[in-house]
Amino acid sequence: MGSRSFSATVTNRGGELSSLDESLPEPTGAEVLPGESVRTSEVMSSLDHHEKGIPTSDAGLGMTIFDCQDVEVFYGSHQAIRDVSLSFGLREVTALIGPSGCGKSTFLRCLNRMNDLIPGAKVGGHVIYHGQDLYAPEIDPVQVRKRIGMVFQKPNPFPKSIYDNVAFGPRVVGMEGDMDEIVERALVRGALWEEVKDRLDENAFGMSGGQQQRLCIARALATDPDVLLMDEPCSALDPISTGRIEDLMSELKERISIVIVTHNMQQAARVSDKTAFFNVELAADEKSRTGVVVEYDATETIFTNPSDKRTEDYVTGKFG
Amino acid sequence: MTPVTSTERERVRTDLVRARSARSAREGLIKGILVLAALLSIATTTAIVFTLLQQTLSFFGTVSPWDYFTGTKWTPLLAGDQQSFGVLPLLWGTFYLTGIGLLVAIPCGLLAAIYLSEFAKPRVRKAVKPILELLAGMPTIIFGYFALTFVTPTILRGLFGIPVNQFNGLSAGLVLGILVIPTIASVSEDAMRSVPSSLREGAYGLGAGRLQVALRVVFPAALSGIVAALILGASRAVGETVIILIAGGQEPSMTLNPTQSFQSMASFIAATARGDIPQNTLKYETIFVVGFTLFCVTLLLNGISAKVVGRFRQVYE
Amino acid sequence: MTGAQIAANALEGIRHGERKRLAAQLFNGFMYGAIGLAFLALVALIGQTAVKGLPGLSLQFFTNFPSRINPSTSGAQSAIVGTVYLTLLTAVFVIPVGIATALYLEEYADKTRWWNRLIEVNIQNLAAVPSVVYGILGLAFIVRGPLGIGPVLLAGGLTLGLLVLPVVIIVARESIRAVPPSIRDGALALGATKWQTVSRQVLPSARAGIVTGVILSLSRAIGETAPLLVIGAASSPRFNPSGLNDAFTALPIQIFTWTQDPNPQFVDQAATASIVLLLILLGMNGIAIVLRNRYEQRW
Numbered sequence: 001m002g003s004r005s006f007s008a009t010v011t012n013r014g015g016e017l018s019s020l021d022e023s024l025p026e027p028t029g030a031e032v033l034p035g036e037s038v039r040t041s042e043v044m045s046s047l048d049h050h051e052k053g054i055p056t057s058d059a060g061l062g063m064t065i066f067d068c069q070d071v072e073v074f075y076g077s078h079q080a081i082r083d084v085s086l087s088f089g090l091r092e093v094t095a096l097i098g099p100s101g102c103g104k105s106t107f108l109r110c111l112n113r114m115n116d117l118i119p120g121a122k123v124g125g126h127v128i129y130h131g132q133d134l135y136a137p138e139i140d141p142v143q144v145r146k147r148i149g150m151v152f153q154k155p156n157p158f159p160k161s162i163y164d165n166v167a168f169g170p171r172v173v174g175m176e177g178d179m180d181e182i183v184e185r186a187l188v189r190g191a192l193w194e195e196v197k198d199r200l201d202e203n204a205f206g207m208s209g210g211q212q213q214r215l216c217i218a219r220a221l222a223t224d225p226d227v228l229l230m231d232e233p234c235s236a237l238d239p240i241s242t243g244r245i246e247d248l249m250s251e252l253k254e255r256i257s258i259v260i261v262t263h264n265m266q267q268a269a270r271v272s273d274k275t276a277f278f279n280v281e282l283a284a285d286e287k288s289r290t291g292v293v294v295e296y297d298a299t300e301t302i303f304t305n306p307s308d309k310r311t312e313d314y315v316t317g318k319f320g
Numbered sequence: 321m322t323p324v325t326s327t328e329r330e331r332v333r334t335d336l337v338r339a340r341s342a343r344s345a346r347e348g349l350i351k352g353i354l355v356l357a358a359l360l361s362i363a364t365t366t367a368i369v370f371t372l373l374q375q376t377l378s379f380f381g382t383v384s385p386w387d388y389f390t391g392t393k394w395t396p397l398l399a400g401d402q403q404s405f406g407v408l409p410l411l412w413g414t415f416y417l418t419g420i421g422l423l424v425a426i427p428c429g430l431l432a433a434i435y436l437s438e439f440a441k442p443r444v445r446k447a448v449k450p451i452l453e454l455l456a457g458m459p460t461i462i463f464g465y466f467a468l469t470f471v472t473p474t475i476l477r478g479l480f481g482i483p484v485n486q487f488n489g490l491s492a493g494l495v496l497g498i499l500v501i502p503t504i505a506s507v508s509e510d511a512m513r514s515v516p517s518s519l520r521e522g523a524y525g526l527g528a529g530r531l532q533v534a535l536r537v538v539f540p541a542a543l544s545g546i547v548a549a550l551i552l553g554a555s556r557a558v559g560e561t562v563i564i565l566i567a568g569g570q571e572p573s574m575t576l577n578p579t580q581s582f583q584s585m586a587s588f589i590a591a592t593a594r595g596d597i598p599q600n601t602l603k604y605e606t607i608f609v610v611g612f613t614l615f616c617v618t619l620l621l622n623g624i625s626a627k628v629v630g631r632f633r634q635v636y637e
Numbered sequence: 638m639t640g641a642q643i644a645a646n647a648l649e650g651i652r653h654g655e656r657k658r659l660a661a662q663l664f665n666g667f668m669y670g671a672i673g674l675a676f677l678a679l680v681a682l683i684g685q686t687a688v689k690g691l692p693g694l695s696l697q698f699f700t701n702f703p704s705r706i707n708p709s710t711s712g713a714q715s716a717i718v719g720t721v722y723l724t725l726l727t728a729v730f731v732i733p734v735g736i737a738t739a740l741y742l743e744e745y746a747d748k749t750r751w752w753n754r755l756i757e758v759n760i761q762n763l764a765a766v767p768s769v770v771y772g773i774l775g776l777a778f779i780v781r782g783p784l785g786i787g788p789v790l791l792a793g794g795l796t797l798g799l800l801v802l803p804v805v806i807i808v809a810r811e812s813i814r815a816v817p818p819s820i821r822d823g824a825l826a827l828g829a830t831k832w833q834t835v836s837r838q839v840l841p842s843a844r845a846g847i848v849t850g851v852i853l854s855l856s857r858a859i860g861e862t863a864p865l866l867v868i869g870a871a872s873s874p875r876f877n878p879s880g881l882n883d884a885f886t887a888l889p890i891q892i893f894t895w896t897q898d899p900n901p902q903f904v905d906q907a908a909t910a911s912i913v914l915l916l917i918l919l920g921m922n923g924i925a926i927v928l929r930n931r932y933e934q935r936w
Contacts, residue, residue, distance in 0.1 A: 169827035
């Protein structure tokens with residue numbers, strides 16, 4: 001990818017993509033609690049002074065946060081992905097799309113070394129983050145996960161209070177400061193504060209699925225990561241909850257970089273600046289299936305004018 | 321590629337490698353403690369095998385293994401010519417009484433399991449299952465008391481008029497059976513319930529009745545689990561001590577007559593090994609050699625059961 | 638096909654149906670008979686214990702020490718106290734060791750390694766070893782031999798602890814396994830270390846199941862007679878154990894001692910002590926059920 005910048009891509013939902021917007025109803029009904037009128041972005045601006053070290057100006061735009069070179073993953077003797085070379089821009093949303101089993105999630109889990117936890121998984125190549133190879137021997141994977149947050153496919157709150165869910169990350173990484181304040185800030189950034197501020201002691205299992213997922217996002221934000229990895233975060237949610245999370249993503253993008261795996265091409269088109277299309281390649285023996293990157297470009301280009309036939313077939317719904 | 325500023329890069333770098341050694345030392349220490357705990361169970365087995373084997377070898381230094389395994393008289397506590405170390409009467413007592421027990425427990429346990437799994441309403445099953453588990457955990461000493469004070473005088477002598485000794489194999493065996501009914505019923509019910517309901521529905525669809533489905537479809541499909549349950553029950557009966565000690569008497573015998581007194585391997589150990597038994601005597605060593613024999617028998621039963629269950633898992637999981 | 642043949646076939650079908658119905662009735666008869674018989678045996682067991690034991694159940698039975706001469710002043714204080722001490726001692730030993738082993742096997746052990754499989758198989762086998770063999774181990778290893786502490790309370794607690802350890806490990810593993818992997822992923826993705834994940838998320842989530850399992854295992858330990866007989870628990874002591882290094886007895890041992898007495902009044906005391914033992918066990922099971930219902934985590 002080199003140093004090409006994609007900052008001038010579809011960040012607003014204009015042009016041809018606007019039709020997709022209509023499939024997304026405005027948030028109404030069950031999830032909107034009475035009295036919720038404060039827009040998340042307004043609250044966020046008042047909390048700006050909490051942000052340490054991460055510039056909020058446009059200074060960083062066009063820079064690269066991740067530079068992956070020839071990443072490959074083996075599960076035992078099976079090669080799950082190979083030759084993945086992608087670089088992600090600072091404070092951009094990058095979508096990874098492709099058919100099932102193409103290794104998108106596997107690749108995503110390389111970015112915060114979650115694959116380390118799978119017995120028999122082996123990662124090759126380089127994942128350069130802020131100029132540092134995350135797979136260098138001196139790197140502590142625990143510190144990596146602290147800086148690079150992750151949200152999973154199925155909401156996975158801890159069976160504890162809402163407060164304890166959010167406070168868990170700051171506590172284990174030893175964050176300093178007033179915990180109440182840290183929890184509030186995270187919940188505000190997760191667009192959940194207004195809904196839950198009066199019931200922080202209640203068990204998170206009592207929330208709706210959409211709320212649980214936003215809690216998981218807030219929980220991930222509590223440790224001030226500068227990247228958020230999202231593994232199909234909306235696949236278990238209804239359209240209204242999905243819409244709220246997509247809104248949230250575009251707000252979060254002002255400060256952090258997001259990499260999102262999604263099955264939903266409309267979602268990729270709505271939220272992302274750049275899109276990488278993964279596909280499955282059959283090995284010569286037609287038995288083992290390995291994921292590769294077919295095409296990586298500005299989201300608009302991928303969806304309107306892809307250069308590869310397979311990409312075109314996939315985004316137009318011919319397979320997948 | 322445009323990197324971020326070099327100071328930011330440096331900050332990230334120190335952040336990512338920070339505290340690694342101190343933390344991994346702590347995590348390693350914790351893992352070490354957990355490993356030690358896990359090794360305790362290995363140490364237990366080693367200690368069991370070591371102590372049993374050591375005294376057994378010492379025993380076989382005095383008594384020939386041939387005499388031990390083929391002798392039909394077990395009188396280790398007698399003196400001089402009367403003393404004999406043939407283990408067969410103890411093995412016979414163990415398996416004969418287990419056999420009487422299984423004669424009671426297999427039909428009762430399996431029929432109860434079939435009832436619970438295929439005939440009972442869910443409400444009944446939910447009420448009966450915990451009771452079965454409670455019974456399976458009932459102290460065996462109470463069963464022993466029951467055999468001695470009720471089954472022998474009231475049932476066998478009174479109700480059936482069988483001229484049994486005060487200590488007899490029939491009473492002990494029957495109560496052994498009652499003891500293992502809950503185990504057999506509970507474990508084989510689990511096995512039958514894990515038969516996929518699609519199998520049952522298929523049979524019902526072909527016009528089979530409830531009984532046919534239970535006996536011709538569910539029972540064979542769950543057979544390996546049921547066999548494992550039976551072995552588990554047998555293994556409990558083989559290792560059971562106090563029922564036989566209290567109600568079965570303390571005289572080893574090799575007769576088929578269940579009104580006589582019997583001794584099993586376990587009940588011999590409990591009757592002989594008390595805190596005051598003198599060490600480094602042949603009498604002391606007999607406990608270990610019989611204990612080792614019992615240990616091997618139960619290990620064998622457990623091994624067979626594990627094999628059977630292993631096959632059973634392959635089918636449904 | 639002639640009409641006669643059709644009629645014959647139909648008749649055969651009806652007969653076949655009748656045979657089937659007869660078989661079903663026969664089977665039902667057997668089934669309910671067997672269940673009834675088992676039920677009757679159970680009622681007789683409880684009934685016999687109650688009839689013989691209840692008359693002796695008085696406050697005095699709890700406060701007096703066992704007598705060898707006079708059944709009317711005899712009680713089971715030392716046995717009840719001994720059983721309570723033994724239970725606590727067993728718990729102190731078995732809870733940390735059992736949970737630590739379970740955590741190692743579920744969270745840390747690489748199952749593809751032969752030594753971890755060995756530990757697992759070994760625990761399965763230990764669970765099947767007869768309790769009397771644990772008594773031999775206690776006698777040769779704890780009472781005498783390497784530890785050599787004599788037939789004291791601590792020896793009883795350790796022996797029973799080794800006896801129920803495999804069961805505790807097995808139930809604790811089941812509870813830990815029931816915690817979904819997504820909880821672990823969630824905690825690790827937030828920058829928690831392995832131990833932070835295990836100690837602050839996995840273990841608390843598995844707590845209810847572990848506590849229930851431990852209580853049920855302890856109630857098994859309480860009812861054991863054979864290992865305590867073998868290691869040499871005292872019979873009918875007229876004192877309570879004053880420390881870990883003191884002689885002790887327990888309810889099952891006291892029950893056994895009384896069943897061996899020629900005086901039938903003492904044999905009845907065995908039933909009274911059995912009732913006390915059963916009440917303790919019922920209480921523990923009750924606590925376990927309440928805990929399970931109240932704190933069980935549903936996913």
